[in-house]
Amino acid sequence: MQSSFSSLSNVLAPGDLRRVHHIALNVKDMQASRHFYGTILGLHELTGEEVPTTLKELVAQGKVANFVTPDGTILDLFWQPELLPPDPDPERTFTRAYHLAFDIDPQLFDAAVEVIKQNHLEIAHGPVTRPTGRGVYFYDPDGFMIEIRCDPE
Incomplete structure (x- = not known):
């Protein structure tokens, strides 16, 4: 399918964006997050040759974990050990992402x-x-x- 995007246009046309490629979340405790997304929610964690080449070193260092959702979207978890909670009151949500x-x-x-x-x-x-x-x-x-x-x- 040929894109309808044109260098003469200042917008993308419907259909130019094909799908959500991945969602990236910063996490404080990688083991707890891997357990939550992989074990509790049952998402498949990418391992070995399934890991994208560009992330293999970070995965090997324990700084990134990759999961795939049932529709094929990749969920990337990035370890940020100094990550602060969004707000001490969990009823106050993130400012840009809700859920x-x-x-x-x-x-x-x-x-x-x-x-x-x-x-x-x-x-x-x-x-x-x-x-x-x-x-x-x-x-x-x-x-x-x-x-x-x-x-x-």
């Missing part, structure tokens, strides 16, 4: 809420039911809000 939402089959939603509770993760809101579906909001180890949501049944 990262994962979709789940409606039949699995209640089980996901139970996993959150069993892992003693702090629930920020919910579970809530809206016309758009159900959702539960909770925090990752660095205080970033995560949502698990589903469409209405």
